[in-house]
Every structure is written in C-alpha cells, then in structure tokens.
Amino acid sequence: MGIQERKEKQKLEVRKLILDASMKLFMEEGFRNVTMRGIADLIEYSPTTVYLYFKDKDEIFAALHDIGFQKMAEFNKDLGTIHNPLVRLHKMGENYVQFGIENPEYYSLMFIDSEPMQKFAEEGCEEWKSGDGAIAVLQETVVECMQKGYLQDDDPLLVSLSIWSFVHGLMSLAIRERLEKFVVQKEMLLPTMKASLNWFINNIEVGDRSKPR
Amino acid sequence: MGIQERKEKQKLEVRKLILDASMKLFMEEGFRNVTMRGIADLIEYSPTTVYLYFKDKDEIFAALHDIGFQKMAEFNKDLGTIHNPLVRLHKMGENYVQFGIENPEYYSLMFIDSEPMQKFAEEGCEEWKSGDGAIAVLQETVVECMQKGYLQDDDPLLVSLSIWSFVHGLMSLAIRERLEKFVVQKEMLLPTMKASLNWFINNIEVGDRSKPR
C-alpha cells in the first residue's frame, strides 16, 4: 500500500511542523507564549487543525518533553569513552549543567514544570519513561564508583538521588533567576555552577586528597 | 484624623480578605485555580474590585510570595537556640524540607515559579529582598562552621550556594513529582529526603567520623 505509506509520512510531516513551530514560540518567549492559535498562525493552518494531530496542548508539551530527553542523550553521547567512573560522573554533571544553560526551556519541561508529569499520570498511570532512563544511567555510574572505591559504600539509589538533587538544584535556581545574589554577571553563571559542582564532587569523593582531616 | 485611620484599616482588611481568598484557592488546586473572578466570588465582591487593591494578578502572587517567607521565618524561629553551627545547619536543612513538604504551594511561589521574580524585576530593578535575607542567614552559619572547623575553608558564598542547591533540588524534584522512581510510597517521601540530607551533611562535614579513608 504505497498510498497509505505516503499519507502516514505526510501526517508525520505536519506533526513535525507543529512541534517545530511550538518549540520556536517556546524558545522565543517561553511557556506563556505558546498558544494554539500562535502555533496555527506560524504553520499557516487554522487553529483547529492542530487538534487533528494532538489531543490538546498538554500533549504537545509532552512531545517536546520527550524531544528534550533525546537532545540531552545526544549531549551525553561520548560519555562511554570515559573509563574512570568518577571522572565520568563529574562529566555527566557538567553536561547536565551545560545542557540546562543552553536549553532552559527544554530543561523546564523535562524537570521543573508540572504539566508534562500530570499528562503522564493521566495516561494509564504510565511511568516517567524518559526520566527513568536517565536516572538508571546515573545509578549505574554510582554503583561503579562504589565498587572501585571512589565513593563510600551506601544505598546507590539514595546517593543517586542526592547527586541529581544537587545538580538539579543548581540548574533550577539558575533558570528561575534565584541566583542573582550569587552570580552578578551573566557570563559568570556557568563558571560558578561548575565551581559548585567541583566542590560537590570533591566533597563526596573518597580517597587521597588534600583535604585535611 | 481618626477617620483616615479607620479607612486605612478597612482598606487593609479588604486586602487581607483578598489574600486569604487567593491562598485558599491556591492551596486547594494550585496555581491554575487562582483566578481573579474566583477570588472575587469568594469574598463576594465584583471581579474589578480586586484591582482597586492589587494592580494585577502578579502583584497578588508577589504578596503571597512574601507571606511565604514570613511563614518560613516562623518555622526557623527557635533556630538560635542551637549553638553548634553544624547541627544548626543540619536543622536548617530539615526545616527547609519540612516547610516545603507542608507548604508546597508557598514553596513554589518562593523558589520555583518565574512569575514573582519577573514582577520584582519590573519594579525598578529592586532586589529579591525576602530571599536574600534567608540566604544571608545560611551564609553566616556556613562561615561559623568554617571558623569552628566543621567545614573545610572555602569561599562561603560558593558553599552556601551549593548547600542551598542541594536541598532545593530535593524539594523541587519532590514537589514537581520527579521522585516516583526513588520514593514509591508517599509516606516515605519525608524520611527519604531526610536520609539524603543526612548523607549530604555527613559528606561535607570535616572531622572525626567513621568514614574510612
């Protein structure tokens, strides 16, 4: 059935058109600027057409949420080449921060906003698939760090949660503009966050280092 | 001028009426449920009357934001009685987490949502007064910890930022429902967060402890 294939392809193309337009508006002025009518205007369709491709606005956000995780995965593509698990953990943190700074709108959808989560909760109590995958990778690294003695033995889940909380705390404070007391100039934001990450890694690391004791 | 005083008092009363109604709606179903008409209905005034007491909706949220900080200050009232600065730091963290869990809507306004910040930015580039005060207290405690050797000497501002990031990361992930992988049962949320906080304090603490090295 060549015709059906072509039709499905076209359908996917319009879908992508909608998502691209949504992301554009999203990037430009954030959450509040994304409006069904605005999307429709941008792709030159009528507002109701959008509803033929997405059930509602939240479903668009959910799709963007997933795309965000794909983008982040690309960021971490070359992570496997780092053999020392603690160095890898550190690099994961740096990538996380870098991704967040470069894609604040995506980051919001992925880790801060409630909307996508509520959407996932509705859809048959399904899990937070995208996020859980990322968490699993973190946890594996933590386990490896413990096995090789870079981190003190402890509940890997608890330690993973703690590490994630730390970098997420940094990111979300930065994105939501609570750091002006700490970071006066904008160009100092990333360096400061990396310095904070260094401090953190240095503190949780077990082993020979200059820290007096 | 007894009359003017009475009038001002009345004005403040209606203001309080509006804020109470707003908070009630806010508590019940969160951000999205707070609507100018809803507030007006609750206090049995017409919607436009609200605008005589607040310039716009964001100004109401800004007011609630400030009230949130007052509420949090009450939480920390008896903190001065703790003399050991590290124990005090730990308690500060616990209070922070406890406050957030008990008042997620306030917490959102204070530390997560963008709206109040944008409002403050508009109003003549004024600082984030409420937040900066809380940060100052944290920083003082950190300095004291360093002086007494509980924390390794370092830039106090950087360390304060890092500590705050950690607890805020925990809180915001919890509030925005990203922790279901870590915390299956709801009643385990607070214990898990406190365990994570313990792990953190234990790791940044300098001094004699069981941690092998």
Added chain:
DNA sequence: TTGGATTATTAACAACGTTAAGTAAATTTG
C-alpha cells in the same frame, strides 16, 4: 447642601483552549 474624592459595579474587549458543524478534496467501492 453642594461637590469632589473614594469605592464599588456593570459592560465590554481581546485572547485563550476547545468543541461542533460543515465543506471540499481524495480515496475506495460498486
């Protein structure tokens, strides 16, 4: 008592998410 300020209301605007009904074209079926 008159007159200006204060306080509240009604009516309305533009923009929003979303649904119902209708149209025109493409495709399948006889």
Added chain:
DNA sequence: CAAATTTACTTAACGTTGTTAATAATCCAA
C-alpha cells in the same frame, strides 16, 4: 466511470481568562 465514504481542513461558536472604561453609589469636607 459514478456513487459512497473517508480524510483533511475550516468557520463559527462556547465558555473562560485577565484587564480596562464608563458609570453609579457612597462618604467626607467645605
């Protein structure tokens, strides 16, 4: 090929939102 049906899209509309303009009622001072 012609009729029936499905697909892709639009127009019109509903109810709700934040907010403003115009207006009425109330209050206090002169």
